Amino acid sequence: MKSLGSIRRDFAPWNDPKAKPYIQFDNVTKKFGDFTAVNNLSLTIFEREFFALLGASGCGKSTLLRMLAGFEEPTAGRILLDGQDLRGIPPYRRPVNMMFQSYALFPHMTVENNIAFGLKQDGMPKPEIAARVGEMLKLVKLEQFAKRKPHQLSGGQRQRVALARSVAKRPKVLLLDEPLGALDKKLREETQFELMDLQQSLGLTFVVVTHDQEEAMTMADRIAIIDKGEVMQVATPAEVYEAPGSRFVAGFVGNVNMFEGKIARGDAGAASIDTGNGITIRTENAGNAATGAAVAFAIRPEKIKVSSKKPAGAVNAIEGEVYDIAYLGDMTVYHVRLDGGHVVRASTMNAERITEDPLSWNDRAWVSFRPDAGVVLTR
Amino acid sequence: MNPTWSRFNITSIVLGFAFLYLPIVLLVVFSFNESKLVTVWGGFSTKWYVSLFHNQGLMDATWVTARVAVISATVATVLGTLAALTLTRYTRFKGRMLFSGMVFAPLVMPEVITGLSLLLLFVAVGLDRGFLTVTLAHITLTMCFVAVVVQSRLMTFDRSLEEAAMDLGAPPVKTFFQITLPVIMPAIVSGWMLAFTLSLDDLVIASFTSGPGATTLPMKIYSQVRLGVTPEINAACTILIAVVAVGVIIASLANKRREVQRQRDEQAAQRG
Numbered sequence: 001m002k003s004l005g006s007i008r009r010d011f012a013p014w015n016d017p018k019a020k021p022y023i024q025f026d027n028v029t030k031k032f033g034d035f036t037a038v039n040n041l042s043l044t045i046f047e048r049e050f051f052a053l054l055g056a057s058g059c060g061k062s063t064l065l066r067m068l069a070g071f072e073e074p075t076a077g078r079i080l081l082d083g084q085d086l087r088g089i090p091p092y093r094r095p096v097n098m099m100f101q102s103y104a105l106f107p108h109m110t111v112e113n114n115i116a117f118g119l120k121q122d123g124m125p126k127p128e129i130a131a132r133v134g135e136m137l138k139l140v141k142l143e144q145f146a147k148r149k150p151h152q153l154s155g156g157q158r159q160r161v162a163l164a165r166s167v168a169k170r171p172k173v174l175l176l177d178e179p180l181g182a183l184d185k186k187l188r189e190e191t192q193f194e195l196m197d198l199q200q201s202l203g204l205t206f207v208v209v210t211h212d213q214e215e216a217m218t219m220a221d222r223i224a225i226i227d228k229g230e231v232m233q234v235a236t237p238a239e240v241y242e243a244p245g246s247r248f249v250a251g252f253v254g255n256v257n258m259f260e261g262k263i264a265r266g267d268a269g270a271a272s273i274d275t276g277n278g279i280t281i282r283t284e285n286a287g288n289a290a291t292g293a294a295v296a297f298a299i300r301p302e303k304i305k306v307s308s309k310k311p312a313g314a315v316n317a318i319e320g321e322v323y324d325i326a327y328l329g330d331m332t333v334y335h336v337r338l339d340g341g342h343v344v345r346a347s348t349m350n351a352e353r354i355t356e357d358p359l360s361w362n363d364r365a366w367v368s369f370r371p372d373a374g375v376v377l378t379r
Numbered sequence: 380m381n382p383t384w385s386r387f388n389i390t391s392i393v394l395g396f397a398f399l400y401l402p403i404v405l406l407v408v409f410s411f412n413e414s415k416l417v418t419v420w421g422g423f424s425t426k427w428y429v430s431l432f433h434n435q436g437l438m439d440a441t442w443v444t445a446r447v448a449v450i451s452a453t454v455a456t457v458l459g460t461l462a463a464l465t466l467t468r469y470t471r472f473k474g475r476m477l478f479s480g481m482v483f484a485p486l487v488m489p490e491v492i493t494g495l496s497l498l499l500l501f502v503a504v505g506l507d508r509g510f511l512t513v514t515l516a517h518i519t520l521t522m523c524f525v526a527v528v529v530q531s532r533l534m535t536f537d538r539s540l541e542e543a544a545m546d547l548g549a550p551p552v553k554t555f556f557q558i559t560l561p562v563i564m565p566a567i568v569s570g571w572m573l574a575f576t577l578s579l580d581d582l583v584i585a586s587f588t589s590g591p592g593a594t595t596l597p598m599k600i601y602s603q604v605r606l607g608v609t610p611e612i613n614a615a616c617t618i619l620i621a622v623v624a625v626g627v628i629i630a631s632l633a634n635k636r637r638e639v640q641r642q643r644d645e646q647a648a649q650r651g
Contacts, residue, residue, distance in 0.1 A: 071542055091545045104543035108561045118547030152644040169547065 004238045011221060012236075013046040021080075022047040022205055023068070023173065028077035030063050030229075037063040039229035040077070050199050050206045052220035054213060054253075060229035061209045065175050068207065069098045082172065092121070097171035101178040103162035105150040111137070111161050112146045118169045136164040139198070156187050163195075167202060174199075176208040180215060192218045213253050217241070225249050241300070246379040250298040257304070257344050259297040263289050263376075273297050273376070277340035282315050286376045299374030304346035304367050306334045308357050314368040320344070322363045334359065336367050403620065410613035427610040428618075437615055440599035443510065444579060447595060451517035452574035458518065459525025459574075460567055466526070467533040485523045493520060494587030501588060508590030516588040517581065521574035528573060532566035572630070576623070 013019035021044035030038040037060045045051045053061040066072045067079060070091035079086045086094065097118070106114050115136050119129045137143045140160035150158055159182070166174060179195065180188045196219050199206045210216050216223045217237040225232040225240065225248075232252075233245040244250035247258065261275035263286060271286035273295065281297050289295050310317050323343060324335035334346045344367055359365055410428075414421025431437060466479050485493060497516045498508075506512055540562065544554040560567075582597040589595060594602075596619075600612055 069542075069546055090550075091542070092548045092550050096546075098543070098546045100539045100543055102537060102539050104537065104539040106540060106544070106558060106562075117544065117549075121548030121553070149644075151641060152647065165543075165547070 004242050011048070013049070014044075014222065019046060020083075021045065022049070022082055023207070024080040025064070026078045026080065028064075028067065028074045028079060030060070030067060030072060031075045037229055038067075038074075041229065041231055042077075043224060043231060043234065045205065045207060047205055048203055050196065050219055050221045051208070052216035052223045053207065053209045053226055054216040054223050055211065055226035056252075057211055059226045061226045062177060063229075064226070065098070065177055065207065065209050068173070069096055069175055070094045095172040096175055097166040097169055097173075098175040098177065099162050099166040099179055101181055103150075103158050103182075105158060105161055105165075107150055110147050110149055111142060111153070114150070114161055115165045115168050118165065122169065132168060136168050139167075140164045155182055155184075156191070159183060159191065163198070167198070167204065170202070171204070173205045173207060176206060178210055179208060180212075181210075188215070195219060217253075225252060227252075243375055244298065244377065247296050247298070247377050250296075250375070250377060255301050255345055255347075256298050257301065257342075259299075259342065261295065261297060263291050263293045263295055271376070275340065275342075277342075279318055279338065279340045279342070281374070282371050283374055283376055284371045285374065287378075289376055289378055293378065296377040297374050298377055299369060301333065301345040301347040302331075302349070303373040304344060304369050306336060306346045306348065306359060307366050307368065308359060308363060310366045311368045314366075315371045317366050317368040318344075319364065319366055322359050322361055322365050325359070325361060334365075336365055338367070406613050407617050407620070410610060410617040412610050412613075415610065427614040431611050431614045431618075434611060436594075437596070437599055437603075437611070440594050440596045441615075443593055444596040447510070447514050447517060447593075448575045448578040451514045451521060451578045452571050454514075455518045455521040455574045456525050456567060456571045459522045459570060460529050460563075462522070462526040463529035463533055467530055467536075482526050483523050485520065486527070490520075490581075490583040494584040497584065498587040508588060508593075510593040512588045512590065513585050513593055513595065516584050517574075517578040520581065520584055521577045524573050524577060525567075525570035528570040529563060529566050532563050536563060569630075572626070579619075 023043075023045040025041055025043040028038055028041050029036065039060075041060075041064070043064075053064055055061045063072060067074055068081075068086075070086070070089060073087065081095070106117065109117070112133055115133045116129050119132055124132070133146075134143075137146055140163060142157060142160055142164070145153060145157060145161075150161065153161065159179070163179070166176075176195075180191050183191060192215060195206075208216070208219065217240075220237060222234060222236055223240050224234045227248060233240060233249045235243070235245070240249060240253050244253065244256075250256045250258065259273065259275045259279070259281060261273040261279075261281070264272040264274045264280065271283055271289065273281045273283065273286075275281065275297075283297060286295075305311065306322075310319070318338050318340075320336045320338035320342075322334060323337040324333075326333040329350070331347050331349050334348070336344045336346060338344055346367055409418075409420075411423050411425065412419075412421055413424040413426070462482050466475070466482070469475070494516070497512075497519065501508060501512050501515075536559070540558055541554050544558045545551065549557060580597055581595075582601055585595045585598055586601075589598060596615070600615065603609065603612055
């Protein structure tokens, strides 16, 4: 069976027309003075989904999160949670909890009391609070730090306290604002998997805001790519990467080679794209782009092969000169200047220790790819 | 830095400290003088301290001063904190610049003017001058100092702490008392101490606004000095200096200890 990307998951309520949306942004606009942070945006998020809002800083993704938490009210439009309109409900009465980017741990309280804070607000009986706090401490493996104050903890420990505090109340939705932003790279990778496990075991709906595409790709069921307060695309990580909906998305997530050109001949999805400088690309993924339409052909570097001789039977093979080589250990990145002037980035996994066809700077080389390897973008 | 004690360094330090402390040292030394003459050393004695405690006028004045200082510092701390909160939180209301300017103007206002205007006000509204008027005047004087101290703390206060508390279900009032207030408490305490000290040693405003039966210690000392300095006054001043010095030393030691402890904790946390 064929599938886009490498993974298939059973969880896909967004493909089920009968599935009830859990969180709905309904034509939401938020203005700060003259500045429009969120512009007429609509989104649906499903129960138990791990949903990521991905975008550059200042794109409005944090504003979306803060509107969900109740710290900001939309200027127009409405936000529904489980069918209930959230307008006018203050943050302290919303069934959502947030993990803050700065963690916002209460400095004058011990780890224990930080975690118990939300439970006390609900008037939970003391023995139950103690039991829940113990459970949370165990969940984040901080049992022996219960009596410490936040400043007596390392960055990673603080992050886990913040997490424990925000899930202690078993909220319907957990909002995470750049949850791993302050951690170093190694810790961040470990924590990504911990967060996914936590979400699975608690069965909560997670909405995470991040500017780190790798983080979003790793953790999320679906990603919404936000730019200038608008949704560019909502899709699974594999779709976002392998079938980006626009030039912006293709360029924003991962590396990409983009060829601008015109559709030369279109029949049943297959087409040629004439890039106007002697290069014609044959693709099977033209969709319903009309003949003569101005399009971009986008292809990921790892889908391009570089070889010193023209590969036999290749549909797309273009000659050029090796311009740069970066050896990264697990893979090698080639920059090849095509004879038409384009510089193409191609990456090859170093699956073998010995290379049969070594290439060097300024060597003549051929880049080749299959007709289904790239996508045609009309937007 | 040059570690050697050059002649220039020694001269500067001696001159500097002499300027700062010579008058105080003289005062302290002569408070232990046997002789009644202030400028003539007649041998060591503590008799002026004993007679000080039998001087009913001075003791009354001390009691008045203490009460005025505690009450006015407390009220000024509440008002000053509220002003600071408003000024840092509601940054977009109309006339904020004017308001903040007006809160802080008394900082640089000559005390004579503050005193005189308060006197005129009290006379105009028909308030008899006494304990109440001095206290009110001192609240006016010290409130802005508290506001400055608390405001500078609030500037660096992480608002997401309050948001986190509200997010976890605490309504705004509860959030204020459980999160904001405990976190800014050190600033409020130092604001209170500043207000207390200012009220303690104020002479000018007290002279304008006080009435019979509410003579403060600085007023009493000043009026006695005009009749001639007695070693008793020296003794009273020495006690005042001792009280202030002990307070300052305790506060800075506590501060230092907390800082050291904090650094040790943070290093321990870094090591995991």
